[in-house]
Amino acid sequence: MAVVNLQNVTYKYPLTDAPVLKNINLQVNEGEFVALIGPNGAGKSTLCYTVSGFVPHFFKGEMTGTVEVAGNESSKSNLHEWVLNVGLAFQNPFNQISGAKYTVFEELAFGLENIGIPRDEMIQRVNDAMKLTGISDLADRSPYSLSGGQQQRVALTSILVMQPKVLVLDEPTSQMDPIGTREVFGAIRTMAEKGMTVILAEHKVEWIANFADRVVALYEGEIISDGDPSDVLTSDLLAEKGFGISRYTSVARKAKEMGLWKKDKLPITLEEAVEGFS
Amino acid sequence: MHERLSFFVKRDSVLHRLNPLTKLTLVFGLVLIAFFSPNYWTPQLLFLCAILPLSFLGGIQQSFLRAFIRLILPASGFLFLMQAFFHPVGEKVVFQLWFLDVTSESLSFAFRNATRIAVMVSSFTLFLLTTHPSELMSDLTRRGLPGQFSYVIISTLQILPQMQAKAQTIIAAQRARGLDTESTFFKRAGSLFPLVGPLVFGSLVEVEERAIAIEARGFTSTHVKTSLHDIPDTGADKFIRWIVIGLVLIALTSRLWLS
Amino acid sequence: MSIISENAGYFIIAVVIVAALLVWAYLTKRMQKDFSTMTWVLIPVAIAINIAIGQIVVTLKLPVYLDSIGTVLVAVICGPWAGALTGTLSNVIWGLTIDPNAFPWFPVAFFIGLVSGLMANAGWFKSWWKVAVTGFAVALTAAVVSTPIAVYLYGGITASGSSFITAYLLQTGQGVVQAVMSTGFLVEPVDKITTAMLAFAIIQGLSQRFVARFPRPENAQTEGGTSQTQLIIALVVIVLLVLFAMFLLGNILGG
Numbered sequence: 001m002a003v004v005n006l007q008n009v010t011y012k013y014p015l016t017d018a019p020v021l022k023n024i025n026l027q028v029n030e031g032e033f034v035a036l037i038g039p040n041g042a043g044k045s046t047l048c049y050t051v052s053g054f055v056p057h058f059f060k061g062e063m064t065g066t067v068e069v070a071g072n073e074s075s076k077s078n079l080h081e082w083v084l085n086v087g088l089a090f091q092n093p094f095n096q097i098s099g100a101k102y103t104v105f106e107e108l109a110f111g112l113e114n115i116g117i118p119r120d121e122m123i124q125r126v127n128d129a130m131k132l133t134g135i136s137d138l139a140d141r142s143p144y145s146l147s148g149g150q151q152q153r154v155a156l157t158s159i160l161v162m163q164p165k166v167l168v169l170d171e172p173t174s175q176m177d178p179i180g181t182r183e184v185f186g187a188i189r190t191m192a193e194k195g196m197t198v199i200l201a202e203h204k205v206e207w208i209a210n211f212a213d214r215v216v217a218l219y220e221g222e223i224i225s226d227g228d229p230s231d232v233l234t235s236d237l238l239a240e241k242g243f244g245i246s247r248y249t250s251v252a253r254k255a256k257e258m259g260l261w262k263k264d265k266l267p268i269t270l271e272e273a274v275e276g277f278s
Numbered sequence: 279m280h281e282r283l284s285f286f287v288k289r290d291s292v293l294h295r296l297n298p299l300t301k302l303t304l305v306f307g308l309v310l311i312a313f314f315s316p317n318y319w320t321p322q323l324l325f326l327c328a329i330l331p332l333s334f335l336g337g338i339q340q341s342f343l344r345a346f347i348r349l350i351l352p353a354s355g356f357l358f359l360m361q362a363f364f365h366p367v368g369e370k371v372v373f374q375l376w377f378l379d380v381t382s383e384s385l386s387f388a389f390r391n392a393t394r395i396a397v398m399v400s401s402f403t404l405f406l407l408t409t410h411p412s413e414l415m416s417d418l419t420r421r422g423l424p425g426q427f428s429y430v431i432i433s434t435l436q437i438l439p440q441m442q443a444k445a446q447t448i449i450a451a452q453r454a455r456g457l458d459t460e461s462t463f464f465k466r467a468g469s470l471f472p473l474v475g476p477l478v479f480g481s482l483v484e485v486e487e488r489a490i491a492i493e494a495r496g497f498t499s500t501h502v503k504t505s506l507h508d509i510p511d512t513g514a515d516k517f518i519r520w521i522v523i524g525l526v527l528i529a530l531t532s533r534l535w536l537s
Numbered sequence: 538m539s540i541i542s543e544n545a546g547y548f549i550i551a552v553v554i555v556a557a558l559l560v561w562a563y564l565t566k567r568m569q570k571d572f573s574t575m576t577w578v579l580i581p582v583a584i585a586i587n588i589a590i591g592q593i594v595v596t597l598k599l600p601v602y603l604d605s606i607g608t609v610l611v612a613v614i615c616g617p618w619a620g621a622l623t624g625t626l627s628n629v630i631w632g633l634t635i636d637p638n639a640f641p642w643f644p645v646a647f648f649i650g651l652v653s654g655l656m657a658n659a660g661w662f663k664s665w666w667k668v669a670v671t672g673f674a675v676a677l678t679a680a681v682v683s684t685p686i687a688v689y690l691y692g693g694i695t696a697s698g699s700s701f702i703t704a705y706l707l708q709t710g711q712g713v714v715q716a717v718m719s720t721g722f723l724v725e726p727v728d729k730i731t732t733a734m735l736a737f738a739i740i741q742g743l744s745q746r747f748v749a750r751f752p753r754p755e756n757a758q759t760e761g762g763t764s765q766t767q768l769i770i771a772l773v774v775i776v777l778l779v780l781f782a783m784f785l786l787g788n789i790l791g792g
Contacts, residue, residue, distance in 0.1 A: 014749060020320035049280045054490060095487035098495065099581065102412050109506040111495030114425070116502050124504070144436065158495060178666075212326040285634075353638065357691070361541035364694045372741050391692055399637040406633060430622075433581035434630055441585040445593060466597045473593055478606075478739055481582045485748060489578040495572055 003164055003197050004051055006029035007077035009065035011046060011055055019078045020046045022221040028166070028199065033192045035208040035229070036201040037244045038218035045199040047218060048090070048170040050074075051199060084115065088172040093151035096158075097143045101189070103145075105130075105139040108158045115162070129160045132194070133187040149180025153187050165198045173204065185211075195197035205246045209233055209268040217244055234266035248273035285341075285406035293336030293404075297515040298414040299421065304332075307522035312397040316536045318386070321393035329400050339406040347402050354396040361388035366422040411435055417509045425503050429492075441481060449471055479536040547664050548685060562618060571616030571654075575750050579615065580623050583607030585625045590633070601728040604631075608646060609653045609675075609736035613662050614751040617654025624650035641690050645683045652678045653733065657756040662737065665771035666761045670724070672733030673726055673778045680721025687717045699724045730775060 009024040014062040020043045029035050038044050049055040054065045057079040067074035089096065094174060101107040105126060112122045130136040133153050138146065143154055152172055159167065163262045169188065173181040181204075189211055192198050200207055208215060217225035219241050225232045238244040239253065248267050255261040255277075267273040288294075293301065306326060312321045333342040365384040373380040415428035452472055562568040584607060591604030608627060612620020624646030632640035656662065656671040687695050687703075693713040694700045699720050706716035740748065740757045748754045 013746075014744060034351070044361070052494070054493070058490060079493060080496060080500065083496060088490070090487065090490070093485050095489040097488075098429075098492050099431045099436050099488065100492075101432070102410075102436075106506060112504050113505060114499045114501070115495035116499070116504050118504060119508065121508065122504065132508055155491070162495065255386050269369065291781075299676060353636075357695075359695045360700060361692055364700065364707065365692055384539045387692060391690075395638065397691075400642075402632070402637050404641075405569060426572070428578050430584075430626060433578075434584045434626065435634070437585045438582050438588060438630070438634065442592070445589045448595070449596070463599075464771070467599060469598065470593070470603075474590060474735070475742075477589060478586055481585065482579075482739075482743065482747075485575065485578050485582060486747065489574045489750075492578065493574050513716070 001030050003030045003070055004199070005066075005068040007052070007066045007068075009050060009063065009067060010088040011050060011054070011061060011063045013046075013059060013061045016061075020221050022052075023048065024221075024223060026196060026216065026223065026226075030165075030197055031195045033198045033211065033213045034204060035151055035212035035215045035247065036199060036218060037203070037205070037208070037215060038201075038239075039149070039243045042218040043221045044081050044218055045090075045170050045174065048088065048168045048201055051080050051166065052086045052088040052168045053077070053173075054088070056164055065186045083164075084162065085164055086166045087157050087162055087164035088170070089152070089155050089172055091172065091174045093148050093175065096155035097151065102142060103140050104135065104143055104154055105145050107154060111158055111162050125161045125163070129157045132160065132190055133157045134183075147180065149183040152176060152180065152184050156184070156187055156191075156269050157192070160191065166199065167191065168201045169198065169201065173202070205233055206248075206269045215244075219243075230265060230268065233268045239263050283303050285345075285403065286410050287338050287341050287407050288410075289337040289338040290406070290409075291335065293332065293338075293408040296408075296518070297509060297511045298409050298417045300515040301405050301409055301509070302414070303519045303522050305405045307526050309398045309400040310526045311529040312353055312394045314526070314533045318390065320399045320529075324397055325393075325400060329397070329404060332404055333407075336404065336405075336408045342400075342403060346400060347408075350396055350403070353399070354392045357395060358392035359387045361391055373394050386497075413507070413509060416507050416533050417504065417506050417511075420505055420509070425497075429497075437481070441477070444480065445473070445477055448476055538694060562571050568616075568618045570752055571619040573615075573623065573752050576615045576619050576752060577610070579611060579751070580619065580626070583611045584627045584630060586610070587623075588631055591631070598767050602733055603728065603735070605646065605649050605729070605732050606739070608650045608733050609733055610739060612650045612654035613657040613736065613740065613756050614748055614753055615652045615654075616753050617658065620654040621647045622640075622650070624648075642683065642685055644686065645679050645743030648678045648682045649675050649729070653736075658753070660756075662733075662756055663758060665734070665737065665764070665767040666774040668733045668737040669730050669771045669778065672730035673782075675706075676725035676729035677722070679729060680718055681723045683721055684714060684718045687712055691709075693717050719786055722782055726778065726782055730778070 004027065006024050006026040009021055010019050010238070012019040013019040013062070024047065026047075036044050036047060036063065046055060050063075050067060051069065053067075053069075053074060055061065056074075063255065065229060068084070072082070072085065074082065088159060098110050101110055107131065108126045109122050112125060117125070119275055127136070130139065133156055135150065135153050135157060138150060138154070143151065146154065157171075157173070173184050176184060185207055188200065190197065192211065200208075200212070212229050214227065215229045216223055217232055224241070225235060233244055233246070234249050239250070246268050248270060250263045252266045252273060256266065261276060263276045267276050308324055312324055330339075333339045336342075362380050362385050365387050370382045371379045372382050372385060404501075411432055415423075415432055419425055419428045451470065542629065559568070586607035587604050590606055591602060594601060594603045604627070605624060608624040611623040625643045626644045628639055628643035633639070653662075653671055654673050660665045661671045687692055687693055693703055693707065693716060700716055702723060703716045703720045706751055710718070741759070745754075748757050
């Protein structure tokens, strides 16, 4: 069952001439973990905003085509209704702190207060979500006193408590140090394993290869590839365009040209490369 | 790890347990009584019989007295002097400094004003010492204040220290580059711009993403908002509020009666 | 005090007019237009800017306040009501965190936001000289609105440096109200014109894309002409305004 359905979506930001998304067709099934890759400026963020409703409701601009999530159509919905179905977290963890609350627990409950969830359910949801992302010990801290990785996990959790049907994550680890990255990816993985539908825009190809069900490659506003990670991430097309290729894949491709790589499929991760070369 | 925000001091006292609206009513009541009362000695009475005891009741007498001695007393004292010297009313000159006359009328006027202002500031200090901003805002929101106002106030209270820290960093960095904050007027005026620029633009860029973040948490939702914290409003609270209103009305009527 | 009862009538009328204005703006949906999510997120930042710059100015010992730059910024790109709210809350929070003597002055901040927003709506924030005029209008408003507060609560002498001027004028036999208002007319223009121009400079420095997110980006759209000629025009206008202010002052002093 396609929970996200984009049909022929073309979008142009206000005050600009060129459309950032061109004729996007994308279906995501319930429980799928889709990774979105592409060079900077390809339109990944815009696509994330489109699925999460901020395009066009927040950014205005011109959009053609239809965007459907969980049976609702974007053009017929309000942003405040849409966000109940689609959660969005993005790069900068500091900017996702609402500023309205003094402790992490309250910060997590902020969204639930806004949508009128009863107190007991609120507390239950927050506790459950904190366990899921491993931040229960941060409950009484001020959100501003946390590290980047902790803040990003708080941001993720504050979206999780809203219990959206789809989770859209726009490069959540770009501004993290290695520890933070590991923490955030761990949380995402937990959610994906629980059956959450996830759309993750990312650059870290090796991690995607291990955990994503599907990879969608975006280039200059168009989807140029959509399929199994092991296919998309080793494709010649991506190598040609110059993105989405891990160094192991590049090395193995060179090795294949020289006749040193015997396997059919190129590796993406270190493990696959080691296995293939031995 | 509890950061100290503006004035609030965490204690378990009678005052702390009072409903925020009650404390607010108390504070405004004290201020209005001080300003309305025709009696000359009301402000001091209020201070000795209400404010000071309340500070003990709230367990924050140390912080209060420190604030009083360090901030309120000097400020009121300065105001008193300014008004005593410069207020034009009066004929009975009591004291002369240079070309400035201090008359007994201006003295009493200055005294009355300074004490009233001191009561006002002290009452608010009491309030701030015993009421956590998020508690106040939750209560007011429950009573009908739109959630956006609560958001703005608390957000500001949290951004302020960050902005001030940023300002200190920029000032220190500029000093290291030879910026003079002590020299001539023009140098000082000129130094304003390299200070203002980074401070302002740095904080403004965050606005867009933060707006998206709070939208994603239902900020514009039309649902009736609920609250995580349950702030009690007891019968005692209501009783106190009515008493205060009554006292304010008495002060007001006695003022109108006598004029 | 007899001054109070005389002017109490004026005060009540003023409050009623403002209340009516607020109700009208709310019912005709003009007020709501000012307030989008971006506005609500901008206001705390603007208040913090007000307070931070206001304090820097004190550290630098400059003879201005410059504590309303954020207010004017919000008023221009969001609207007069958002500006009025920003000013009011600025005062309240300054009172709560720095100096409670700031509390009673919130009507002044309210009107600073309101007037700069109204003038921006009328197109008077689109070039340097127009900004200077707006600053001047705001200054006059601030002087007028702060007078009754200074007179009633402080008897004309507040704890600020400008009170020395008031004191001097009082010595020359002026009435309290006149002395306070004259002081305002002298002190406010420099501060408010500078404030308006700094707010304008800030808006110029923001990307068009960013300003377009707010409810009233059209208020900030600059008119043509090179900035040099515009700055020269602005300087000329400021000189004229200063002369005008002194003329007003002379009339008040004489009358």
